[in-house]
Amino acid sequence: MMQMTSLLKLTLIFTLCVILMGAYTRLSDAGLGCPDWPGCYGMLKVPTQTHELSQAQTVFPEHTIEQEKAWLEMIHRYIAGTLGLLVLVILFISYKTQDAPKKLPSLIAVLILFQAALGMWTVTMKLMPVVVMSHLIGGFTLISLLLILYLRTKPLRIPGGDAAMRKLAPFALFCLAVLVLQIILGGWTSSNYAALACTTLPICEGDWVSNLDPLNAFNPLLKTEGSYEFGILDYSSRMTIHVTHRFGAIVTATLLVFLAYRMIKQSQSTLLRNSAWLLIALVILQVTLGIGNVVLHLPLGIAVSHNAGAALLLLTLVFINYALWRKA
Template identity: 55%
Template sequence: MTLKRLVQCSIVFAFIVILMGAFTRLSDAGLGCPDWPGCYGHLAVPSETHELDKAKQLYPELTVESHKAWLEMIHRYLAGILGLMILAILILCWRQPSAPKKLSAAIAALVIFQALLGMWTVTMKLMPIVVMGHLLGGFSLISLLLLLYWRLTPLQLSHTMSLSPSIKLLAWLALGTLIIQIMLGGWTSSNYAALACTTLPFCEGDWQSQLNWAKAFSPFQGDHISFEYGVLDWATRMTIHVSHRVWAIVTSIFIIWLGLKLLFQHQGFLRTSAIIMLGLLVVQVSLGISNIVFHLPLSVATAHNGVAALLLLSVVTITFGIYQTAQEDHRSSL
């Protein structure tokens, strides 16, 4: 398999891992296995009588829930396979003189850190800051893999007008606001605040007077046996939820602004990418609203995570394409 094809496969596989991670988290299976990297002291979910007896000895206060444990272990198996794929990418990159060695090394380092975050997610009993970090690690990993792919695949850029001076800044602003929005989404999910508001467009009751910003975004939430199902009060969770909603509006404005400028100023790759980005934004907003209206159905909530990853990849692609176009404009002016 060629390096380029392996990177393509790893991007698809990373997306599957992100979806599986979201499905596991939203199914309340993040602690389906109380240890790491095994499950109740085994490499697979215990099912035989002697295995269940051993699990009971190791964790007498817990009961093996096979369906949750298998979700957690499948996620770990998939992540392990992805790690091996990235190791192969690293080896191939270092063997090819023209391949981006520093980028491949950064991806490999991120995989190692991501594995540590996966371990800490379990050992620290779903501490929100760790869970959010694990989610961000997954999104960062797939974004870096996409950048590696574009570094290996020269973009076929064509445009009828030169880039306006503001378009590069606008792309970075769109990317920055989207990253913050993903962070807020991860913080909302890890603190079980997705249903803190169940009405649209605002929360029910006198929500404005109960906002608690300092507590809502403090990474330190005290000592708890477990953070599963959340430890914050309603007002604090509601503040997190409101922040995610409000910043969604800010993010949408920048993405729409960027998309419209590309539609009017460019043809070819950047224009097509803008259409895809705007389409994904519409889908993502619709999924977010559906989560509220239908009270967080598992399929919709999982799709919300997946489309967020795709939207990030589209903005990363556009930002990289704008950077490449600016480089070509600069070279042609010399």
């Protein structure tokens, strides 16, 4: 079991790296840096030599080879492939170890295969928003399940049972559901290139209420003959997505801070109180990064950090729910 625990730590770090590299690739407009999958212009690496470039241009005459973007895409694939191998090793060890969980590692292995399919569809369907968003959500789901599996290998206990916290468990689960919806909204905002649809605070510039268009903004079936790169929605639709994400951020932040406040006031466990303080710190950081994205017009570093903040918030809430439902 100790071997499993150490491997899970490494896999969790690797998964976070894959999520951040995926965000960096997407935000660098490199999602179609390679027009095929799993290789790049029919090769296992980015074509760099003269004969490789000539061959790639012959096979894909309609594409302009941008090596920097192609390398971003391929590095993301290499890391994701390594993550897949780590997950398979975890699955193997779990079935070889008598007291190790079996169902959860199997579910994680199935998810990693589905993630690979989503990665392929992201390219073959030319960044279709619902596929890009699903790929992002799959990554967040994967890291959450890996954390739960890791916690199941640890002798986590809440001293004294902490009965007050058991009563708070349903609200904590509700907060987790709200956060997941907000992350989905963030993925929809990013995949539709709506992050800069509003450039003022606190809501949006102009008569934004009159421009709301939820029917088109949240229609996952909108199609185009060409690529979805840089988005196909009009301004009103993108603005609607952006505004909804902002309102969602206000609601989510309020609920999470209230949950943390109740945990700090009511919990007898130092572990849970520290988790609550971490939750507050991450909410403040995430709101600050969101504001920075608007004020500074989506700088790459802050935008990627915003993705990291969402992942860390999710992991913290998953841990809190695990502790309250299983251990408190």
